[in-house]
Amino acid sequence: MNPNDSQTLLIKNLSTHFFTGKGVAAAVDDVTLSIPRKSIVGVVGESGCGKSVTALSVLRLVSRPGRIVSGSVMLDGEELLGKSPGEMRQIRGNKISMIFQEPMTSLNPVYTVGRQVMEAMRIHGNTSETEARDRAVEMFSAVGIPEPEHRLRSFPHQLSGGLRQRVMIAMAMVCRPRLMIADEPTTALDVTIEAQILNLMKELEEKFDTSIMMITHNMGVVAEICDYVYVMYAGRIMEQADIFELFDNTKHPYTLGLLGSIPRYGGVRRRLYNIKGMVPSLLDLPKGCRFSPRCEQATPECESREPELYDAGAGHYVRCFLHANANRGEKQ
Numbered sequence: 001m002n003p004n005d006s007q008t009l010l011i012k013n014l015s016t017h018f019f020t021g022k023g024v025a026a027a028v029d030d031v032t033l034s035i036p037r038k039s040i041v042g043v044v045g046e047s048g049c050g051k052s053v054t055a056l057s058v059l060r061l062v063s064r065p066g067r068i069v070s071g072s073v074m075l076d077g078e079e080l081l082g083k084s085p086g087e088m089r090q091i092r093g094n095k096i097s098m099i100f101q102e103p104m105t106s107l108n109p110v111y112t113v114g115r116q117v118m119e120a121m122r123i124h125g126n127t128s129e130t131e132a133r134d135r136a137v138e139m140f141s142a143v144g145i146p147e148p149e150h151r152l153r154s155f156p157h158q159l160s161g162g163l164r165q166r167v168m169i170a171m172a173m174v175c176r177p178r179l180m181i182a183d184e185p186t187t188a189l190d191v192t193i194e195a196q197i198l199n200l201m202k203e204l205e206e207k208f209d210t211s212i213m214m215i216t217h218n219m220g221v222v223a224e225i226c227d228y229v230y231v232m233y234a235g236r237i238m239e240q241a242d243i244f245e246l247f248d249n250t251k252h253p254y255t256l257g258l259l260g261s262i263p264r265y266g267g268v269r270r271r272l273y274n275i276k277g278m279v280p281s282l283l284d285l286p287k288g289c290r291f292s293p294r295c296e297q298a299t300p301e302c303e304s305r306e307p308e309l310y311d312a313g314a315g316h317y318v319r320c321f322l323h324a325n326a327n328r329g330e331k332q
């Protein structure tokens, strides 16, 4: 058996660049990332580090001046980068679905939410009206929407933020996709609703055998739900590890900075960055490690060349010279 068969998604050496008037921005730069079956994999990092462009590359929805320049994206062992636009339309929403950050911008205000969920199903399969309605009701119950038959007739503005987000999840799950990409799915919600939505996603992952790519700024969300995590910075993977390794044995100074931003007490929450300085412009990257200008532990070596992604054992990899020597080998 091919060892890649257990991977729902396998991204290899993916690079997606934006060809702007001011130069080429490598928003995703040689990224290798995999999502095994029945797992939730986090992609974290500060704003602008390439999380959404990675997701859009998987869906082949990068728009100009952006373009996937190299790499491979395999879904269940099938290469997506060679598919025709028509084949990709079939795959989106059918095998891969996406939940966006702000549900109001993704739901159409002039149609009922029931109509929209049913449309999502009918575009992608030969489902009759009655069948579509039954499945919509079933999916609304599965995502915990009370009085589902009644709610099908609501318009988006008649629902609370939490309910709208559940509708989005119902739309994303109704075709039982192999992979669901959730880009900041709970950012707009309050903490209690956020916890409910995260639990719900975990339940759906188990029930429907859907793997999840969870994109977030928030290490608290990662701790809550993810099995394995990739930390991105300026288009690169800086550290990757399973959830316990990442939290108990954090290696990269950047990840330590992000972890320092987990809110510890009630009241103050998310996006509390205590990493000094700014994310560099992709058009003017530092010569060495991309994080070196902000890193308190940087040495002259860090400023002169970029570290590899070193193998730290136990499925843990880190792109940092501080951890290069103690390790057994290199990846990539």
Ligand SMILES: Nc1ncnc2c1ncn2[C@@H]1O[C@H](COP(=O)(O)OP(=O)(O)OP(=O)(O)O)[C@@H](O)[C@H]1O
Pocket (backbone or CB within 6 Å): 018, 020, 025, 027, 045, 046, 047, 048, 049, 050, 051, 052, 053, 054, 064, 065, 066, 217, 282
């Ligand atoms: N249309 C565009 N034109 C030029 N550059 C772009 C464009 N879209 C994205 N980029 C570049 O890609 C980089 C990564 O963007 P991306 O949207 O993936 O960030 P992100 O990690 O999702 O950030 P956020 O957390 O704010 O959503 C940006 O910093 C920007 O330099």
Ligand SMILES: [Mg+2]
Pocket (backbone or CB within 6 Å): 051, 052, 053, 183
């Ligand atoms: Mg984004």
